[in-house]
Amino acid sequence: xxxxxxxxxxxxxxxxxxxxxxxxxxxxxxxxxxxxxxxxxxxxxxxxxxxxxxxxxxxxxxxxxxxxxxxxxxxxxxxxxxxxxxxxxxxxxxxxxxxxxxxxxxxxxxxxxxxxxxxxxxxxxxxxxxxxxxxxxxxxxxxxxxxxxxxxxxxxxxxxxxxxxxxxxxxxxxxxxxxxxxxxxxxxxxxxxxxxxxxxxxxxxxxxxxxxxxxxxxxxxxxxxxxxxxxxxxxxxxxxxxxxxxxxxxxxxxxxxxxxxxxxxxxxxxxxxxxxxxxxxxxxxxxxxxxxxxxxxxxxxxxxxxxxxxxxxxxxxxxxxxxxxxxxxxxxxxxx
Amino acid sequence: xxxxxxxxxxxxxxxxxxxxxxxxxxxxxxxxxxxxxxxxxxxxxxxxxxxxxxxxxxxxxxxxxxxxxxxxxxxxxxxxxxxxxxxxxxxxxxxxxxxxxxxxxxxxxxxxxxxxxxxxxxxxxxxxxxxxxxxxxxxxxxxxxxxxxxxxxxxxxxxxxxxxxxxxxxxxxxxxxxxxxxxxxxxxxxxxxxxxxxxxxxxxxxxxxxxxxxxxxxxxxxxxxxxxxxxxxxxxxxxxxxxxxxxxxxxxxxxxxxxxxxxxxxxxxxxxxxxxxxx
Numbered sequence: 001x002x003x004x005x006x007x008x009x010x011x012x013x014x015x016x017x018x019x020x021x022x023x024x025x026x027x028x029x030x031x032x033x034x035x036x037x038x039x040x041x042x043x044x045x046x047x048x049x050x051x052x053x054x055x056x057x058x059x060x061x062x063x064x065x066x067x068x069x070x071x072x073x074x075x076x077x078x079x080x081x082x083x084x085x086x087x088x089x090x091x092x093x094x095x096x097x098x099x100x101x102x103x104x105x106x107x108x109x110x111x112x113x114x115x116x117x118x119x120x121x122x123x124x125x126x127x128x129x130x131x132x133x134x135x136x137x138x139x140x141x142x143x144x145x146x147x148x149x150x151x152x153x154x155x156x157x158x159x160x161x162x163x164x165x166x167x168x169x170x171x172x173x174x175x176x177x178x179x180x181x182x183x184x185x186x187x188x189x190x191x192x193x194x195x196x197x198x199x200x201x202x203x204x205x206x207x208x209x210x211x212x213x214x215x216x217x218x219x220x221x222x223x224x225x226x227x228x229x230x231x232x233x234x235x236x237x238x239x240x241x242x243x244x245x246x247x248x249x250x251x252x253x254x255x256x257x258x259x260x261x262x263x264x265x266x267x268x269x270x271x272x273x274x275x276x277x278x279x280x281x282x283x284x285x286x287x288x289x290x291x292x293x294x295x296x297x298x299x300x301x302x303x304x305x306x307x308x309x310x311x312x313x314x315x316x317x318x319x320x321x322x323x324x325x326x327x328x329x330x331x332x333x334x335x336x
Numbered sequence: 337x338x339x340x341x342x343x344x345x346x347x348x349x350x351x352x353x354x355x356x357x358x359x360x361x362x363x364x365x366x367x368x369x370x371x372x373x374x375x376x377x378x379x380x381x382x383x384x385x386x387x388x389x390x391x392x393x394x395x396x397x398x399x400x401x402x403x404x405x406x407x408x409x410x411x412x413x414x415x416x417x418x419x420x421x422x423x424x425x426x427x428x429x430x431x432x433x434x435x436x437x438x439x440x441x442x443x444x445x446x447x448x449x450x451x452x453x454x455x456x457x458x459x460x461x462x463x464x465x466x467x468x469x470x471x472x473x474x475x476x477x478x479x480x481x482x483x484x485x486x487x488x489x490x491x492x493x494x495x496x497x498x499x500x501x502x503x504x505x506x507x508x509x510x511x512x513x514x515x516x517x518x519x520x521x522x523x524x525x526x527x528x529x530x531x532x533x534x535x536x537x538x539x540x541x542x543x544x545x546x547x548x549x550x551x552x553x554x555x556x557x558x559x560x561x562x563x564x565x566x567x568x569x570x571x572x573x574x575x576x577x578x579x580x581x582x583x584x585x586x587x588x589x590x591x592x593x594x595x596x597x598x599x600x601x602x603x604x605x606x607x608x609x610x611x612x613x614x615x
Contacts, residue, residue, distance in 0.1 A: 019440070060510055063439065089515060098512035105510075111503040115525045124521075125511045176511060 004075060005033035006216040007057070007101070007184045012070030012084070014052050014061065025068055027053055027240040031314075034184060034216035039207060041219045041227040041248075043263075044237035047284060050220045053237075054188045057218070058101050059088045074100065074184070099129040102177030102215075104206075106189040108169035112161035118172045119145070119157025122179050129180045144175040149205060167198035171205070178209060185210065186218045191226065203230045224267060228252060233320075236260050239284055239295040245314075246321040256323040258300045294325070302327060340601070347597030350590050358410040365404035366392070369561045373399030378577045394579040396569060402583050405561040409584065412562035413543055413591065415473055420480030420542035421535050427481050428488025429531065433519050435489065436496020447493065450486035458483055459548055466554040473556055476549065480542055491534050495527045529603040536599030540592040547588075563588050 009032040017023040027049035034040050042050050055061050057072055072083035074096065086093040097103075105111040113121055122141035126132045132140065138157065145153035148171040161169055170190065177185060187206060191199035207230050210217040219231055227234050227248065234251050236244040236259065244257040255261045262280040282299040294300070297307040307326055314324045357364060366389060376385055377399040383391045385401070393402035435446035453461065465479035499505060500523075508518045547564020549555030556562040563584040570580025 058510055060506065091514075094512045094514055096512070097510055103507070103510040105503045105507055107503055111507045113504045113508070113522045113526070116522075124513065129512060173507070176507070 007034040008073045010071040013068035015068040038232040039217040041231035049240040101184040102182040104187040343597040344601035347594040350594035365407045367401035367404040369404040369408040408561040409563040417539040417542045419477035421538035423481035424484035428485035432489035432492025435493045453486045536595045
């Protein structure tokens with residue numbers, strides 16, 4: 001497995017640009033690198049900027065949201081393509097979506113078109129991107145349904161979304177996303193709308209497909225349990241900032257950012273006795289024009305004076321572990 | 337395939353009769369619709385004519401055979417109804433979609449224009465258009481399209497507001513489907529049910545308004561037999577010769593009801609949830 005990332009997001013920021021108002025940044029300098037065959041999890045609570053980052057990665061933000069600055073580099077033999085520079089509605093961007101970057105959405109109930117049989121919906125991408133004939137595309141679609149573990153695929157391909165269960169629909173969504181064998185798969189909370197038992201199956205399927213097809217997967221979730229079992233690396237987001245990034249084992253063994261520690265402490269443990277869960281006190285501060293200092297400072301038990309004044313830059317710890325916090329000695333403030 | 341509901345069959349049967357009448361009017365009609373027989377003017381239904389033929393539905397003030405005029409009237413009725421509703425939909429639906437999906441400028445422009453047009457009584461606007469363009473069936477269709485597009489645009493816009501929030505529209509675009517194709521292939525079919533209902537209402541509306549315009553001398557040319565025109569001609573004789581208005585009135589009613597039955601059926605057919613799971 002080569003070490004060069006397939007998709008690299010560099011210092012990406014997303015902003016809200018309402019007409020006649022100064023744009024407001026909602027994510028700040030997000031760095032992510034996705035490698036073939038590996039799964040990167042992006043974790044954070046609601047509204048921290050996970051989904052917006054995912055949509056920005058395929059240039060699908062709709063007004064008033066837009067990419068502020070930064071690069072989204074998709075590896076290509078003749079040099080990387082910067083997705084952030086492509087016109088969102090342009091042909092160049094469209095030829096990447098679904099072809100080289102697949103996306104899975106949260107709600108399988110509403111993410112399929114109700115008036116077409118599911119087989120045709122999978123076939124559409126194959127016809128558009130690979131120029132297959134309707135018949136050949138439908139055959140590939142049926143293969144795709146088999147690949148995602150749908151029994152009696154030929155019959156299912158002729159059925160409409162309302163005839164399938166939630167888990168089945170999510171499998172169809174996955175089949176649509178991977179139909180053209182993309183190099184990158186973005187899964188935005190793929191299991192949130194499903195039953196717990198089905199969740200595990202879907203996540204296992206994603207993991208398995210990622211390995212088998214060598215896809216780089218970005219798994220967006222708010223569930224640390226999902227991360228522990230299904231990801232290779234994690235990025236923790238808080239209020240638009242990536243505050244910590246680490247391989248999964250390192251993160252769970254030695255969380256470095258107080259926010260990550262707080263998240264882990266608020267989970268019930270299976271092996272320990274019955275103990276009171278420790279929630280993080282306070283609330284996520286609202287998106288506002290100005291952030292002075294670390295966004296977590298107000299809720300942080302270990303906050304120091306400088307935390308309220310300056311944003312810490314990302315510091316590298318051992319083994320690919322990175323954190324943005326002044327508790328770690330080498331940390332310096334981000335130049336404003 | 338399920339069995340077709342009785343109402344749909346009835347609607348299609350009536351519409352089939354109308355279409356056949358329109359296509360084969362010269363073969364079916366017992367008389368020339370403009371043949372006058374003054375001696376037999378205002379004859380009640382089932383009267384024998386001068387040449388011994390039967391006036392099944394009676395005659396009008398000029399002794400013209402009502403039955404034949406009804407049969408010829410299907411032509412005007414069909415042309416105006418489908419032409420008007422079709423042209424309005426052709427203009428209005430794309431504008432409504434544009435308003436729903438193509439950003440704020442398009443949204444405001446279309447909605448403000450639609451509101452302005454819908455706030456003026458139709459007959460007034462149509463009168464202006466018709467007096468500028470002149471009275472002919474083609475111009476009548478143009479007049480309808482220039483005004484009634486707003487109805488389709490508003491409905492298509494309202495439906496877009498709902499559909500654009502559905503994840504599958506985003507999912508299509510995330511799959512690399514272009515915006516025009518997304519709208520045409522994935523959004524429009526999901527609107528067809530409500531739009532069909534609007535279309536049938538517009539068909540009925542077109543027939544009624546055509547009669548209004550004919551009365552004012554700005555609808556179908558006077559020598560063309562039309563149901564609306566016949567209604568208006570019969571208005572003066574309402575207390576003495578009821579068949580002058582009853583015959584075209586019933587024809588309009590039957591046709592409009594037929595369109596509505598068909599509209600309901602099409603709507604049910606287009607909604608996958610109402611098609612049986614078991615085939």
